[in-house]
Amino acid sequence: MSDTQQRIDELVKSNEILLFMKGTASFPQCGFSGRAVQILKACGVEPKSIKTVNVLEDAEIRAGIKDYSSWPTIPQLYIKGEFIGGSDIMMEMYESGELQKVLA
Template sequence: MSDVQQRIDALVKNNRVVLFMKGSAQFPMCGFSGRAVQILKACGVSDLKTFNVLEDEEVRQGIKEYANWPTIPQLYVNGEFVGGSDIMMEMYEAGELQQVLAGQ
């Protein structure tokens, strides 16, 4: 495992809810990242850890390999890859994301 993969792995495993995104929760730099943050806020997530991939090119590329997922944002809950913005929206509308976040 490369250094960047180890860094990503540590972030994912040491935080309950991690969103790799463009920008920050306060200042999203793309619509998809902004929507992902809004969905998590709507779910009442208080312990969200965000990582701005625009500030770290290694992680920006490495996260795509880590989950074998080509786009950002990427959501991880309890060390597991959940999905990107569209999947988050579908899961939220179906009530599934709330269950994942609640640990059910």
């Protein structure tokens, strides 16, 4: 495992709710990342309990997270160390009530 993959793995395993995104929760820099934050807020997640990683600030993380998850796009949500998906999957899970159960 590369150093970048180890850094990502440590982040994923040490944060209950982790969102790799473009920008920050208070200032998303793409529509999909903004939607991901809004979905989490709609689920009742306090913004301060969402750990975010701004992939625009770290090119290694930006490329490495795609390999880590085998998922080609950002944002990427992890809950309790498990990869959940991007904003489209988050929206589907939110609409079905499944995301709220995972977060409970």
